[in-house]
Amino acid sequence: MKYKHLFFDLDHTLWDFDSNAKITLLDLYTTLELEARGVHDFDLFYRNYLAHNLKLWARYRNGFIKQAELRVKRMRLALLDFKIADDVLAETMSVRFLEMLPTRNVLFPHTIEILEYLHKKNYKLHLITNGFEEVQHHKITNSKIKHYFDKVITSEGSNSLKPKKEIFDYALHATKASIHESIMLGDDLEADIIGAYKAGMDQVFINHIDAEHDFKPTYMVRHLKELEDIF
Incomplete structure (x- = not known):
């Protein structure tokens, strides 16, 4: 050989990161009642999250941001797309997302x-x-x-x-x-x-x-x- x-x-x-992320975000969307908070379209929220995550990972790889910033900022930006400026919510989503995501197995x-x-x-x-x-x-x-x-x-x-x-x-x-x-x-x-x-x-x-x-x-x-x- x-x-x-x-x-x-x-x-x-x-x-399959995208599939596992979608399952996890849908869970958060439901349990945190994001629709009532103003996230009216889950599929759009999911697509925006993936786009922000991709860009932030590129910045992380190139040394422009730290790990902690990446984790929270991808949630903060996805919420801001729906005009939701809530740092506490973004932090909560970041913590729960990282707790739940590794349990997925797609x-x-x-x-x-x-x-x-x-x-x-x-x-x-x-x-x-x-x-x-x-x-x-x-x-x-x-x-x-x-x-x-x-x-x-x-x-x-x-x-x-x-x-x-x-x-x-x-x-x-x-x-x-x-x-x-x-x-x-x-x-x-x-x-x-x-x-x-x-x-x-x-x-x-x-x-x-x-x-x-x-x-x-x-x-x-x-x-x-x-x-x-x-x-």
């Missing part, structure tokens, strides 16, 4: 199947994730996929973030893996794929949404089942 160590991203690659199609396939072929499977340490460990435990991974490298644990080279170097050191026998698998072109490329590591772009791009990764698939054609 050319590769021995497979480094997966978690959110949006294996664990995975992308074929996740268990492909992890089992790779495990049986004796690949060493690891995670490199920009998520928070405690939250990410809860996600993989509650999704019943924790046992597939030898090492879980988080941004908190490594004190770095994808796409920075340091987190990939940290992962290689932690797993005692050679860069030439390692490959990164993820959905985020900048953080996972270009980040791994700049660190000298091969990549599999898991392009779930069939996004257009100019970068040429080592491999590209559109769903997890296609990984069987590579490994």
